[in-house]
Amino acid sequence: MDSTELRDALEDAGLSQYQAEAYNTLLTLGAASATELADASTVPTARIYDVLRDLEAKGYIETYEQDSLHARACDPKTVLADLRGRASMLETAADEIEDRWEAPEVDRHMLSIVKRFETVFQRAASLVRDAENEVQLSVTVDQYEELKPALRAALENGAIVKVSLHTDPDEDAPSFEDADFEGVVTEARHRTLPTPFVLLVDRTRTCFSPHAHSLNEYGVLVDDYTLTYVFHWYFQTCLWEVWDSVYSERGDEPPLAYADIRRCVRDVEPLLSADATxxxxxxxxxxxxxxxxxxxxxxxxxxxxxxxxxxxTPALSQLAGQVCFTLATASGTYSVGGWGAVLEEVEATRITITEVGENESFEA
Incomplete structure (x- = not known):
């Protein structure tokens, strides 16, 4: 390290430009009078006495009288301890910055705003992996590939997994194969428009980030039943309902499971109209x-x-208000609603059609 680099390092450690220059020069001279030090450095003679007093106060030098004011560098132990302490603190700060950038803490508030998509994506993978009832996800093809292990775990947990894959309209349409989805999702659809990243898990958790063409990068993390319901309607109407299915593991015969009462009612309505059980x-x-x-x-x-x-079969627009059905059981009848049920006796989180009356076919 040359003198210029040492002077710059001393300035980074908290010395002023003149203090760093004077101390650097004094290390070379060993001991010198104030005027000699000013002549040998770039410190103005009018400032040298103040600079020396400040360096002495910091423990870098000591002054003494010998016809005139003289100075010499102190034993560097104090200086070295200070510099090494600063270096250790900066290294610790660097490690902390790296840790916070890679894995920022997510507050337990019902809504958190984060700056980076990576935070949203990491949170999404964790939530999907632990899903128990339903996953609704809007992603690019590449993001889907990254989330496959988590989606597979959710499906194995018994969750209904719906994935809306989106591509830009100027991209060549992907060639989807059943093998891309088997054992990973319950149903997949394809949307040919840029779309935000959206994830809803078990009616309470939401992860959202604007699409890649957005000028701003940020994310919204929601841990709230009511706010997630708002995102649910966005997913249903904009990201799911009007787009073509590219895969479905649902068969034509019961048992058939639903996490959404509206989807169930749309399938059951024609059967009841035909007097099926x-x-x-x-x-x-x-x-x-x-x-x-x-x-x-x-x-x-x-x-x-x-x-x-x-x-x-009723359209989704006809099911935007209250939707419920009456279930006759051995112990009596119950009114059953879906997500957000208030007027009904039961809010259904999972409806499974187990049997349709004899000679009646069921088309999901």
Missing amino acids: VRATVDGFDTTTGASVELTGDIVDIHYSGASEANG
Whole structure:
């Protein structure tokens, strides 16, 4: 390290330009009068006395009288300890910055704003892996490939996994094969528009980040039942309903599982209109007590706001309001609603059609 580099390092360690210059020169001279030090350095003579007093106060030099004011460098132990302490602190700070950049803490607030997509993606992978009931995901093809292990774990947990894959309209359409999805998702659809990254897990967790063409990079992490319901409708109407299915593991015969009562009602409505018997098991909770319930019986009636306009399978727009059905069980009848049920006795988290009346086919 030459004198210039040493002077720059001393300035980085907290010395002023003149202090660093004077100390650097004094190390070379060993001892010198104030005027000799000023002549040998770039420190103005008018400033040299103040500079020497400041260096002495910091423990870098000592001054003494010998016809005039003289100075010499102190034993460097104090200086070395200070410099090495600063170096250690800076190294620790560098490690902390790296740790915080790579794995920032996610607050337990119901809504957190983060700066980097990587934070959103890492959080999403963790949530998907632990999903138990339903995953709704909007991703690029590359992001889907990265999340495959987590999605496979969710499916093995028993979750219904819906994935909306999006590509830009100027891209060549991917050639999707069943092998791309088997054992990973319940159903996949393809959207040919730039789309935000969206994840909803078990009705309470949401991860959101704008699409890649957005000017701003940020993310929203939600841990709230009501806010997640808002994202659910965005997913249903913009990212799912109008786009073509490219894969589905659902068969044509029961048992058929639903996490969404509206999807269930759309399939059951034509069967009830044809006087079929539809037997179902409902998993959910009592809307009054919050206690978990499991009910098995026949769906005997359905209700939704647009029922009078329905002719066959109802459109999603007809199911935007209250949607529920009546389940007749051995212990009585129950009104069953879906996500956000308030008026019904039971909020269903999973509906499984277990049997359709004799000679009736069921098309999912």
